[in-house]
Amino acid sequence: MSAVLEARDVSMVFGGLVALSDVSLELGEGQIVGLIGPNGAGKTTFFNCLTGLYTPSKGEVLLNGVRLPGDPAKVTSAGVARTFQNIRLFPSMTALENVMVGRHVRMRQGPIASLFHGPTFKRGEAAARERSSELLEFVGLARVSDELARNLPYGDQRRLEIARALATDPKVLLLDEPTAGMNPQETEATRQLIFAIRDTGVAVVVIEHDTKFIFTLCDSVSVLVQGELLIRGTPDEVRADPRVIEAYLGKPTEEIEAELQAAQSQSTLQDDTPGSDVPGSDTLGSDAPQEDAR
């Protein structure tokens, strides 16, 4: 497996605050990699380092073995696209126009061509429009292509952001909390969408709080805690790791044990189990979404 995207020992320091220290990530072709961690763990900071929004204090990011430049525009044209944690569309452009902005980097019309609207220009515009419409259809938004982005419902806005990112013809797609605030149906639809994107040959990195979502989606999961990579492995490995449980739920104290026991005995009819074993893999998988209420 050759790595499409590789981050080597990326560190990021803001003043005296170490936001990331020596985080590495490898992403193979057609892989979906999850990035989880508590709030403030540095997930989005890591994304910003990958996309050139931040220049890492140390370390480097390689796309197909070539070092990525420290400039978001160039990173995007190199083939890394992203969405944002808090949706950032171009609100007073239509859905189609939003996606066409994504095509920008794959179009070549300069000012002179734009001034005269010659046949070549028109072919390019038509092609961009067609590709954008295809992408809207791909994410299921063809029906609202002429609606203003600001008027779209929340879930559609998330999808539109993905379509816009896909319009840049990325090799790697970075999704920052694509299901935040979604109901179970929408979350499931997003999962299918991400699988479909993977099937087109795009490698995907997903930040998500919803651990259940991540564990059923990803080929590999990395856990960030306080700027450090805690563990990297398959969903099963990560799910079973006590350090992950500890990072998410804290060290079990007497009270927590008691609470967990109470919860456990209420929700299941099993006999009570020893406290340290309570937050087992199943618990983490099913309960984590509830503590996602940020």
Add this chain to the structure above:
Amino acid sequence: MSRVTSWMRPVHALAFRVVGAVLVLIGTLMAWATFVYNNGAYPAKATLQYFDAPFALNSFRLHLAILGIAALAVALAPVPGRNRILRGLGWGVIAIAAVHMAFMTYEGGGLGAIAGGTAFGSWSTLVGGILIVLAAHGGGLEGPVHLPTKMPFYVAWLVLLVSFAGLLMLVSRTLTAGGQGGVANPYSGPLFLSFVGYAGGLLAALHGAGLLPWISRLSEGHRAFSIVVLLGCALALPFTDAGTEYWMTVAANIGVYAATAIGLNVVVGLTGLLDLGYVAFLGIGAFVAANLSGAAAARFDIELPFIVAALIAAVVAGIFGAIVGSPTLRVRGDYLAIVTLAFGEIFVRSAQNDIGGLTNGSNAIPGLPPISLFGKGFNESITIGGAKLPSGVLYYFLIVLLVAVVMAVFANLKNSRIGRAWVAIREDEDVARAMGIRTGQAKILAFMVGATLAGLAGAVFAHKLSTVSYESFKFLESVTLLAAVILGGMASIPGAVLGASLLFVLPEKLREFSEYRLLMFGLALVLIMRFRPQGLVPDKHRRAELVGEDPEGKPLDESDVGQAHLPDVGPTTGPTTREAT
């Protein structure tokens, strides 16, 4: 505005609007003033038709009668969008009545009707107007009316032809309304304002009836035809009442500022960069053209043909645009505005003190020779098909051409990859960058394009005025241009033209109020920003953003939506992938 619900019982609303309309009609038939001047009674002192005797229906009273009859008809007949129509009519009536009342009070004292005690025309009309507006709001404003746009093309063409002819008439009438101001005609200001109130009221009523949006959608569906007809109408203006040397000069000046405002719109409206020193580019263009014109005070002793000089002026202005734009790489928002403000001031001070020796300081560069083509000076009068057109008409034609070119540049760039990048930067610069747009380049390009257009306009401006002085390019001019863009509607071409027309025709028409001009200007801006933040003729996207309407108001049926978006699609010449992948 559909959030306004009805708070009046239907029967009360009916009574209000009928009584209002009747009061308006009664008001138009009554005398408007019988006041006594300090030094003489009405007929002796006030000799003008302006304060006409009872039962005289001319001038503004004719306008009022038309509005009143329309209001009465609409009040009784159940037409779609009735309350929206009434609102427009009512405000038109209020505007007319208030303007004349204020003027009479100012001139004669009292409250419009004193002394004789029978001249309650203005009062009756004003109350009538207020009743109509109250009835409109109280009855509950309906949603926008949508008329179908599916029709054979010749019907659409006929409708457009008639509409644009009407527009030409309206422009001509507005321009000449009240006549040429000055000592001989002290009433031109109020008469003009009153006409603007009348035209505004009528247009608002037509808008309420859904006719204006309908025409605008029709014209979008028949874009090429509309452009040709509009251009024809613009060229036909000299053949109307406005075809005198004076009005041609006014129209030409408006055209120059409209072209400049459209250029500014690239920077402010599309890209969202606030430029407070924009008029400097107009100045650069004008001074370059002046220096290359062979005028006696010019620095260079060469006389280039106008077209060459204009192109050089545009290029030089464009280069300065890039220079001024370069700070945009580092500063944003308010800070950029201050940088541009400083640049504008540097330009004016340099020109004033003749730094560089290109501006002749406070002596200005006078005596630019008129542009001539085929041996015909542009300041001469011409004869076309038996109609003798006044001098200045050729300049007017040239400026119509200039505005058309500037509009085409703006429209083409807006609907392109570059234009989308600009709008994306306006919407969210960081995300635009993350989408692969080289925001620095794009912003400098926006400044360059805007400056180039202004430079081109400046060259025409210089020859039209035949004198170029630094005084034409002061800070106030920049602010006025910016106000024109915002007033008309950001990123909208008709908006910029309308804004420029209003802001540069008003001073011309309101000479007698010159000391209050800026005050009125400021008040009008405050009111418009409060009640119509999207501008008078907003860009459809912007309108939706600020008002929360759908881009086309509210598309009701499929045919409407299809029609409305037709022009955007462009010819689909097959999916040949021109894009690099």
